[in-house]
Amino acid sequence: MTIYFYKVDEPYGCFSNFSPHGIRRKGLHWPTVEHYYQAHKFIGVEDESIITEIRNAPTPDEAAKLGRDPSRTIRSNWDWVKLGIMREAVLAKFLTHLEIQAILLATEDLLIVEDSPTDYFWGCGADRTGQNHLGQMLMSVREEIRGRLQEKASS
Numbered sequence: 001m002t003i004y005f006y007k008v009d010e011p012y013g014c015f016s017n018f019s020p021h022g023i024r025r026k027g028l029h030w031p032t033v034e035h036y037y038q039a040h041k042f043i044g045v046e047d048e049s050i051i052t053e054i055r056n057a058p059t060p061d062e063a064a065k066l067g068r069d070p071s072r073t074i075r076s077n078w079d080w081v082k083l084g085i086m087r088e089a090v091l092a093k094f095l096t097h098l099e100i101q102a103i104l105l106a107t108e109d110l111l112i113v114e115d116s117p118t119d120y121f122w123g124c125g126a127d128r129t130g131q132n133h134l135g136q137m138l139m140s141v142r143e144e145i146r147g148r149l150q151e152k153a154s155s
């Protein structure tokens, strides 16, 4: 069995970066992982006010829209750093919100796939041949949390 997810209001919607599970990083609150991810496209760029604008966006869709605005220049090393930034945020999300941590752990060793019809990097794309980096990340976070809990139980 494979777990497919995409929209927040569909099964396993809590695995989406758009789910309403905030994280705290370096003293700041981020309403969703998507807000955090999109804002980090602009660290070190000339006008960093966009970072606050994205953090304050009323919805993750609005944050993504701002982050994807083609008229703005994103940091030049984005493709090198985006996986690390996303993992940090996804791990923080599942360490913070125990009710969704339980949902993630209950998937045991099942394959998790972001069933995005358009995204062949984070998701599987329309024909399901995409790289599924978000699904892979969720499985790696699942493994890490499982290890941490085992360590805690045996100490």
Ligand SMILES: Nc1c(N[C@@H]2O[C@H](COP(=O)(O)O)[C@@H](O)[C@H]2O)[nH]c(=O)[nH]c1=O
Residues within 6 Å of the ligand: 006, 007, 008, 016, 017, 018, 034, 037, 064, 067, 068, 114, 116, 119, 122, 134
């Ligand atoms: N879930 C979901 C999306 N997918 C998310 O989009 C992000 C990638 O953004 P980018 O690097 O700017 O292309 C990443 O968090 C991926 O999981 N996109 C959407 O427009 N709506 C949605 O409900």
